[in-house]
Amino acid sequence: MGGLGRGISSALPYAVLILFTLPILILYCWLGFSSFFTRMEGLRPAGAFTLENWRFLWVPETVEQLANKPPIIPLTINTLVFSLATTAVVLLVSSMAGYALSRLNFPGRRAFLGSVLLLHSFPSVTLLIATFIVLRQIGLYDRLLGVILVKAAFEIPLGIWIMKGFFDTVPWELEMAALVDGAGRITVWWRIVMPLVRPGLLALGLLAFVSGWNEFLLPFVFMPSGSQATLSLLVRALLGEGRFVDYGLLTAVGLYYVLPILILFLFAQDHLMKVYGGGVKG
Amino acid sequence: MGPALVMVAAFFVAPVIITLGMSLTDMATTTGLANWQWVGLDNYERMARGSFTLLILGNTVFYVVVTLAFNVLTGLGIALLSANVDQRVGGVFRALWLLPRISPSVVYALMWTWAAAAPPYGVINQLVAPFGIEGRYWINSDPWLIVFLINGFVGASFGMLIFTSAIKSIPEELFRAARVDGANAWQIAQRITLPLLRWPILFVLTYQTMSLFASYEYILLTTNGGPGLYMTEVWSLWAFHTALSSYFGNLEFGYGAALAAVLVVMGLLVSFILLRVFRFNDLVSDPRIEIT
Numbered sequence: 001m002g003g004l005g006r007g008i009s010s011a012l013p014y015a016v017l018i019l020f021t022l023p024i025l026i027l028y029c030w031l032g033f034s035s036f037f038t039r040m041e042g043l044r045p046a047g048a049f050t051l052e053n054w055r056f057l058w059v060p061e062t063v064e065q066l067a068n069k070p071p072i073i074p075l076t077i078n079t080l081v082f083s084l085a086t087t088a089v090v091l092l093v094s095s096m097a098g099y100a101l102s103r104l105n106f107p108g109r110r111a112f113l114g115s116v117l118l119l120h121s122f123p124s125v126t127l128l129i130a131t132f133i134v135l136r137q138i139g140l141y142d143r144l145l146g147v148i149l150v151k152a153a154f155e156i157p158l159g160i161w162i163m164k165g166f167f168d169t170v171p172w173e174l175e176m177a178a179l180v181d182g183a184g185r186i187t188v189w190w191r192i193v194m195p196l197v198r199p200g201l202l203a204l205g206l207l208a209f210v211s212g213w214n215e216f217l218l219p220f221v222f223m224p225s226g227s228q229a230t231l232s233l234l235v236r237a238l239l240g241e242g243r244f245v246d247y248g249l250l251t252a253v254g255l256y257y258v259l260p261i262l263i264l265f266l267f268a269q270d271h272l273m274k275v276y277g278g279g280v281k282g
Numbered sequence: 283m284g285p286a287l288v289m290v291a292a293f294f295v296a297p298v299i300i301t302l303g304m305s306l307t308d309m310a311t312t313t314g315l316a317n318w319q320w321v322g323l324d325n326y327e328r329m330a331r332g333s334f335t336l337l338i339l340g341n342t343v344f345y346v347v348v349t350l351a352f353n354v355l356t357g358l359g360i361a362l363l364s365a366n367v368d369q370r371v372g373g374v375f376r377a378l379w380l381l382p383r384i385s386p387s388v389v390y391a392l393m394w395t396w397a398a399a400a401p402p403y404g405v406i407n408q409l410v411a412p413f414g415i416e417g418r419y420w421i422n423s424d425p426w427l428i429v430f431l432i433n434g435f436v437g438a439s440f441g442m443l444i445f446t447s448a449i450k451s452i453p454e455e456l457f458r459a460a461r462v463d464g465a466n467a468w469q470i471a472q473r474i475t476l477p478l479l480r481w482p483i484l485f486v487l488t489y490q491t492m493s494l495f496a497s498y499e500y501i502l503l504t505t506n507g508g509p510g511l512y513m514t515e516v517w518s519l520w521a522f523h524t525a526l527s528s529y530f531g532n533l534e535f536g537y538g539a540a541l542a543a544v545l546v547v548m549g550l551l552v553s554f555i556l557l558r559v560f561r562f563n564d565l566v567s568d569p570r571i572e573i574t
Contacts, residue, residue, distance in 0.1 A: 130297030
C-alpha cells in the first residue's frame, strides 16, 4: 500500500466517527453557548456574552417565567434528597439480598433470581398503573417518600444481580474463619464482606444516583401537586410553555440541572461505562 | 433478604397481579377507587374493536423496527470504528456517545426540541438549508424522523458498550494472524470480528426490542403522540395516556391496565420469536464470548 493510500485509510475511521458523533457535539455545544449569550443564530452566538440567563440563581424573583413555579434552591435540594435516598435504599437492600443469594442455599433461590431478572425487563408502564393504586392505598401518593420507594424498587432487581456477582468473587475462607471465631452472620457481612465489595457498591451507587437525579416520569406521575417537585419537573414545565420559549433561560436551567452529572461523569467515566455496559463484575 | 422481598413484592409482584385484575374492571376516575365493577373481558373486546388499535399497533412496529435497526447498526459501527483508532481517542468518542444516556431525559429532549424548532431557531434548518430544503418546524412536519433520532442517539450507546467489550475480549492473536496474512481492516471486521460478535448481537437485539416496546419517555417529551390524533402514538404511550395522563381528563385505569397487559404479551412473544429465529439453543452450545 502506498503512502497516500495508507494515510487515507487510517484517517477514514476518524472522519466517519466525527461525522456520526457531530449531532451529539452540536446539541451539547449549543446547550453551553446558548446559556451564556443573549442571542443565538443556530449554533453561532449572535449576541453579547452575558450572565443574564443565569439570574434565576441570584435574583429569581425577576424571572417572569419562574413566577408561579417553586424556587430553584428547594427544587435542587429535593432532587438531591431524592437521588441520595434512592441510592441509599438501593445499596442497602441490594447488598443484603445479593449476599443472601450468593451465600445462603434457601429454597426458591433459583426461582427468585430468575424472576428478578424477568422483573427488570418488565415494561414500566405496566408497573406504573398499578403502583399508582398501591401508593394511594398506603397513603404515599403525592409525597416524595413514595416516589423514593418506587424508584428504589425499580432499581433493585438490577442491583441484586450486580451485588450478587460481586459477592460471588469474595472467597469463602475469609468468612469461614470469622464464623469459626464466633462472629455472627450479620457482623461478618458488615465488617468483613462489605468492605471487600466496595467497587461494586461504588458502581451500583453511581448508577442509582445518576438514575435518580435524572428521573422524570415517576415524580411527574406520582407527585402531581408539585409540592415536593424535582428539577426535571421544572425543566419540563418551562419546555412545555409553548411557542414563546426563552431558550437562553431554558438552556441555563437545563445546564444547571445536568452539570452535576457531567462533572460526575468526567471523574467516574470508567466506572459508569462499565455499569452501563451491563457487565459489572469484580 | 427480607427488605428486598417486601419491596419486590410491593412494587413488582403486587402491581403485576393488580394490573391483570384491573384489566377486568371498569375502574376509572369517574368510578373512583371504590365504585368499580368487574366487567370480564370487555376492555379487551373494546381494544379489538377500537378504531385506532391497528394504527397504534402499526406505529409501534414501525417505531421498534426502525429504531432497533438504527441502534444496533450505529452501535456496531461506533464500536468497530472506535476499536480501530487510537485507544484514547476511541474512548473519548465512546464517552461522547454515552452523554445522552446519562443526561436527564428532559434536558436531552430540550436539546432536540431546539434542534427541530421552527425557523429562525433550529439547527436542523440551518444544516439542510444549503441543500435547498426550506426551513420548517420538524416536530410537526416530520415527527417520526425526530422520534427516531432522539431515541436512536440514546439507544445506540448500549450496543456500542456491549460490542466494544466483546471486541476487546477477542484474542489479539487472531487479528495479528490475519494481518500477517495480509487482510485489511474491512476484511478483518467481516471475517473475524463480526462472526465472533454473533452472541452479543443477539443479546443486544433481544434486550433492545424489549426496551423499545416498553419505552415512551422521549416520545412523550417531544411529539407526545402527535401531531394530530395518534400520529406517533405507540402502544406503551397509549397505555400511559389512557391510564395516567388522558387528554380527556378521565383516567381509565381498567382499560389502561388491559393495554399494558397486552404490551407484556407482545414483548414476550417478540423475544420468543427472536430467540427462535436466531436459534438460541445452537448459540449457547457454542463456546461463547463472555460479556464482561
